Amino acid sequence: MKKSLFVLAALAAAGAAQAQATDTLKKIKDSGSITLGVRESSGALSYTLGDGKYAGFHTEMALKIAADLQKQLGLAKLEIKQQPVTSQNRLPLVQNGTVDLECGSTTNNATRGKDVAFAVTTFVEEVRIAVKTASGITNIGQLTGKTVATTTGTTSVQTLRKHERANGVDFKEIFGKDHADSFLLLESGRADAFVMDGQILAGNISKSKNPADFKIVGEVLSVEPIACMLRKDDPAFKKAVDDSIKNQIKDGSLAKLYDKWFMQAIPPTNTKVGLPLSDATKSAWAAPNDKPMEDYAKK
Incomplete structure (x- = not known):
């Protein structure tokens, strides 16, 4: 009985600590x-x-x-x-x-x-694909054999892979440590596409040296509440x-x-x-x- 009371007291104390935390x-x-x-x-x-x-x-x-x-x-x-x-x-x-x-x-x-x-x-986001305007890429299917960048700790490439139109599309993944780094992978040519929230893509494009060199293409990959x-x-x-x-x-x-x-x-x-x-x-x-x-x- 005493043991049970001790356990209950310990649980109560833990609960109080959690509540305070x-x-x-x-x-x-x-x-x-x-x-x-x-x-x-x-x-x-x-x-x-x-x-x-x-x-x-x-x-x-x-x-x-x-x-x-x-x-x-x-x-x-x-x-x-x-x-x-x-x-x-x-x-x-x-x-x-x-x-x-x-x-x-x-x-x-x-x-x-x-x-x-x-x-x-x-904010409700649409995950999209950014590419260089001169790349000719306009849809998911054209990513076969390409290198796709996204940011470590995000779900964007998983979202791309799960998209019904990505069936049979084989591409290489490369990760940036943050969104600016991921965009740099695209800007420098180390990646052919950058998959991320549309507004993040638009924001990084707008702040680039030559915004006209980039465009957002393809299908909406997912709709996500931010x-x-x-x-x-x-x-x-x-x-x-x-x-x-x-x-x-x-x-x-x-x-x-x-x-x-x-x-x-x-x-x-x-x-x-x-x-x-x-x-x-x-x-x-x-x-x-x-x-x-x-x-x-x-x-």
Whole structure:
């Protein structure tokens, strides 16, 4: 009996420790700071301007979320730290508490949902193929015998291989450490194609030396909901983040942010990505939800 009570006490203590570990609002209030996960080269969603400065649609949206959290917690001041993450380390850095809220270009899928939680979807992505304009490649079938680049830690090449039109297509994979590195593989000729989220492709093309040298081709490989990532089992923090996003949708500020980053000239090169708000993203905003990409595939 005593042994059973000891086990129960140990389990209760572990549960309390887990609850404390995932009380992000308390962590933010006690420390007076929040750490946002940002990306170096995730298109217009999140990217670096150099000198430790980050910008983009999701980066600016995250700053607004942080301001709303500061107000909710009654903090006179909130220090905002920006931690660059990669496709490889973003999940563990959220899980271990290094990053409180990652707003980059992460797809909400069932596998990741086992380890982290997601806020409501703020961008619906289409995975596409970028090639050099002079390559003559226009579809998946023409990738046979070619070298295809993607970024380590992403699912884009897996998505390509699973596409029904990729049946019998045999190509070599090559991996960049981040999206800028993957685009460089295409730009330098080491890869014949770069498979990735359409807006990341468009963003990297717009910032290249000669944007006309590249084009996005072929079929849409998959439709994926992109959302901010946070620790699991922290309903109060998730609600606070979701409420901020929903308010940004309701008051029109999120739409203004989208126009700013995707339809207007953006730094550092003052070029336009030129990607109008899609019907899929409009639908996600009209009925905010945190459904994983598997639910989109069922449509």
